Amino acid sequence: MGILPGALKRVTAVQQVFIAEKDETSFPHKKPKYTPLVKSPLKQNSRHHPNHGHQKIPSASVDAFHESAETQREEEEEEEEEREIERLQDGEPELHRARETSVVQLFYDLFFVANLTTFTGVHEINDTDSLRSYLGFFVILWATWFQVAKYDVRFGNDSAFERVCKALQFGVMVGFAVTGPNFNVTYEIDTPGATRALQTDQTLTLILMASRLILAVQYLAVYWWLKEFPRARAPLIVHAATSLGAALIFLGLYFSFSPSSPGNAGLGIVGWYVAFVLEAAIILFASGHVSFLSFIHTPMVERLGLLTLIILGEGVIGLCQSIQKVGANLSFGADIIGQIISGVGIIYFVWMLYYDQTEKKRVGRLRQELWTILHFPFHICILLLVQGQATLTVWLKINDLANPVYPAAFDIPFFNYANITDPPAGAALASYVTNLNSTLQGVFENFKSSQNPDPFPEGLNDVLTSVAAGTYNVTDDFVYIIDYIYYQSYSGICGLFNIEAPEKDRSGQESSNDAGAQAVNDIVNIFFTVYTYFFVAAGLTLIMLTLLLRLGKREKYRTEMLGMAVRYLIGIGLALLALMNLPALEDNENAAIYTYINSPWMMPTVLLSYLLVIIVDNLVRNHIRKKYLNWKSNALGMAV
Numbered sequence: 001m002g003i004l005p006g007a008l009k010r011v012t013a014v015q016q017v018f019i020a021e022k023d024e025t026s027f028p029h030k031k032p033k034y035t036p037l038v039k040s041p042l043k044q045n046s047r048h049h050p051n052h053g054h055q056k057i058p059s060a061s062v063d064a065f066h067e068s069a070e071t072q073r074e075e076e077e078e079e080e081e082e083r084e085i086e087r088l089q090d091g092e093p094e095l096h097r098a099r100e101t102s103v104v105q106l107f108y109d110l111f112f113v114a115n116l117t118t119f120t121g122v123h124e125i126n127d128t129d130s131l132r133s134y135l136g137f138f139v140i141l142w143a144t145w146f147q148v149a150k151y152d153v154r155f156g157n158d159s160a161f162e163r164v165c166k167a168l169q170f171g172v173m174v175g176f177a178v179t180g181p182n183f184n185v186t187y188e189i190d191t192p193g194a195t196r197a198l199q200t201d202q203t204l205t206l207i208l209m210a211s212r213l214i215l216a217v218q219y220l221a222v223y224w225w226l227k228e229f230p231r232a233r234a235p236l237i238v239h240a241a242t243s244l245g246a247a248l249i250f251l252g253l254y255f256s257f258s259p260s261s262p263g264n265a266g267l268g269i270v271g272w273y274v275a276f277v278l279e280a281a282i283i284l285f286a287s288g289h290v291s292f293l294s295f296i297h298t299p300m301v302e303r304l305g306l307l308t309l310i311i312l313g314e315g316v317i318g319l320c321q322s323i324q325k326v327g328a329n330l331s332f333g334a335d336i337i338g339q340i341i342s343g344v345g346i347i348y349f350v351w352m353l354y355y356d357q358t359e360k361k362r363v364g365r366l367r368q369e370l371w372t373i374l375h376f377p378f379h380i381c382i383l384l385l386v387q388g389q390a391t392l393t394v395w396l397k398i399n400d401l402a403n404p405v406y407p408a409a410f411d412i413p414f415f416n417y418a419n420i421t422d423p424p425a426g427a428a429l430a431s432y433v434t435n436l437n438s439t440l441q442g443v444f445e446n447f448k449s450s451q452n453p454d455p456f457p458e459g460l461n462d463v464l465t466s467v468a469a470g471t472y473n474v475t476d477d478f479v480y481i482i483d484y485i486y487y488q489s490y491s492g493i494c495g496l497f498n499i500e501a502p503e504k505d506r507s508g509q510e511s512s513n514d515a516g517a518q519a520v521n522d523i524v525n526i527f528f529t530v531y532t533y534f535f536v537a538a539g540l541t542l543i544m545l546t547l548l549l550r551l552g553k554r555e556k557y558r559t560e561m562l563g564m565a566v567r568y569l570i571g572i573g574l575a576l577l578a579l580m581n582l583p584a585l586e587d588n589e590n591a592a593i594y595t596y597i598n599s600p601w602m603m604p605t606v607l608l609s610y611l612l613v614i615i616v617d618n619l620v621r622n623h624i625r626k627k628y629l630n631w632k633s634n635a636l637g638m639a640v
Contacts, residue, residue, distance in 0.1 A: 037160045038221070092290060093229045095154065097297040101306065104166055105152050109303075111173035112145050113310045117317060119180040124498070125387065126526045129186035131533065136185040136269075138383060140204070141176060142376060143276040144211050145307070147243070150283060151215060153298040155222045168214050175207035185269050198265060201257040205250050208272070212247035212279075216240050235293055238286040246279045284369050294365045295372060301358065304375050308354055311379050312347055315386025319343045322390040325497045326397040333400060335600035339393045342603035346389060349610040350382060350541060356617070357549045371551040378544040381537045388534030389603055394497045395527045399598055401443050401493050408439040409486045437464050440489055447496050457492035460485065483517070490520050499523060531597050532578045538606045539575025542567055542613065557627075563620040570609050577605070 116138070125131050148169055156162060182200040219240035226232040249271065256268030287293040295301075319340070326336055440460070447455040463485060494500065501522035546567040553560070580596060596602065 092231045092292045093226050095292055096157065098153070098156070098299055101299045101302050102152075102156065102158070104158075104163070105149075105156065105303065106306070108148065108152075108166065108169060108173075109145075109306060109310060111170055112141060112307070113314065115141055115173055115176050115180065116311075116314055118177055119183075120314065120318065120387070122181045123183075124500075125391070125530070126500070127522075127529060131529065133183060133185050135380065136273075137180060137183050138380065139273060139276065140208070142379060143280065144172065144176075144208070146280065146376070147212070147215055147283075149300070149303050150287075151218055153295065153300045153303060154293060155218070161221065162218075165214055165218055169211065172207055172211040172214070175203070175210075179204045179207070195259050198257045198259050201265065201268065202254055205254045205257065205268070205272075209247045209250035209254070212243045212250065216243035216247065219243060231290060232292065235286045235290050239283055242279050242282045242286075246275050249275045280373065284373065288365050288369055291365075295368055296365065300368075300372060304372065305355065305358060308375070308379065308382070309351075311382050312351055312386065314383065315347050315390070318387055318390035319347070319393070322393040325394055335396055335400070336393070338600055339396055339603055342607040343389045343393060345607045346538075346603065346610060347386060349607070349614060350385070350545075352614060353542075353545050353610070353617075354548075357545070358552065367551050371548060374544065374547055374551070378541070378548065381541040381544055384533050384537035385541050385606075388530050388537060389606075391527070391530045392534060392602055394499065395530070395597075396600055398493055398497065398499070401496075402490055404439055405443065405486065405489050405493075408436045409482055409489070433464055436485070440464075443489075443493060444496075455492070455496060457488045457495075460488050460492070463488075487517055487520050491523070494523050499526065501526075527597065528581055531602065532581050534602070535578040535606075536575050538609075539571040539573070539577075542571035542574065542610070546571065557624050559620050559623050559627075563616050566616050567613055570613055574606060574609055 119134075119137055123130060123134055123137075125134055179200050182196055183204070184197050184200075219236055223233065223236040223240060226236060253268045253271045253275075256264040256271065258264075287295075322343075323340055326332075332340075440456070444455045444457075463481060491501075501519040546564050549567075550564060
């Protein structure tokens, strides 16, 4: 016994040597993070018992919270959480709800944006078929992301099991990137690329099946943790069965893309999107009937906001790429600068309109689910809006370059198309060729680069030389050559910006000039298509923002309803501008669409419309603020 006190003194002395006083300049030592193999989704110190309803368990953290001076926002969140716990019915678990999006979830979102960016880079929207394929791939990406996000915000935690599942979901996104370059939903069975497209669809179907199998396993793991709660069993079985059923559907659709029987490919593609709708509807329906599966007090609002930011970022990338293209010759006119300002302003205004109206406060479960699913058409509208404005910026630059070529080629004072007699020749012809060649050289010369040392259209110099020499037999040859020069020049200008006519079989054209004219017409139709979906998307984006505002606000004043009506009217007006394209389908060259689409006012029209909405919103807010302050001051006066 006498040895023990001495030993304790020596231990104390050693501790005094090694445990020095706290050094304020040193980094604090933290315990290494422990990642469990599996982790329960239940909240620690839960007050909800599987069979005996609500049980108030003393919590030191709760007592400390009420004793400390926290901010008003934290108090409101705590009160709402308490009310939500009270809403849990007997037999429902109280889950751990993450306040913010985790890092691994943000990492998963990066795979989404990487897929979207790379797919946009290899798939130009140049006709309605390419537009359908572009939207088709985006729907596949968004539907898969949405299913994973619904699991993450409610049951996601940091465990070895969850990390393995997330790594597998990363692999799914990589699989999408592999199939993206060859993805096409509008191919014809008899075309040379049909076999490759069918193989791509088969691979994509297996990837979709794998993603749903992973989710089914995750939901079954949650069921294992919560099986003691009677009201948790059936909804979780529905979740797992839905994911498993979707996986089996995709497995069955795999055989519809068989190269040996390609006639069923169309039904297989339709089957994809039907499966997406069914699985989303079933899981949302099942989630809406029990409190513990709702999105309330989850970071779902933050996840959707971040995805919205990602899609807006895709618009920034596209706009910057267009700026690099139009600035390749280091020439920025006032119209191009105006387009760039308008493009940046449109993206910024959409960001303002969305984030200024997003509320963190809880709304009803049904309204929150509607608010969540409405982000799907909203994101499609934003995507088409930002992609459209990037293409229209290039279109304006093409017009600037092509405008001087047309008069240089066709305004020939010594040649009368109505009364053709003899081929032009002599000094007048030489002067005409010199002027035309100078104009074309001025257009293409400034686009020389190490990647494109000779941007001048191939064969055009030889044609100009033959015209100058007069080496043709009849006058009709001259008309033919001038048309050829213009078609080649216009196609060459578009080629500077990687704008090409859709691949078509032009073997039935009577001459190469007819084929060239058709190619130019197809290029112009690209921009008519972009014009149409740009204004439809601009109007629908504003309408969708208004719907999200109406669903997301808990309290709405009459003045706010008036502001929403203004939004609807402006959105409908923007969408109706797309109808100007209808006369162009009848080859009416005097239609207003030709004047408007060749002007620099398309994007400023949308910019000014959004600016008007922001002004009206701020006027409405100021009116409500003043009215509320007057009411509050009067109420305080009465209380005194």
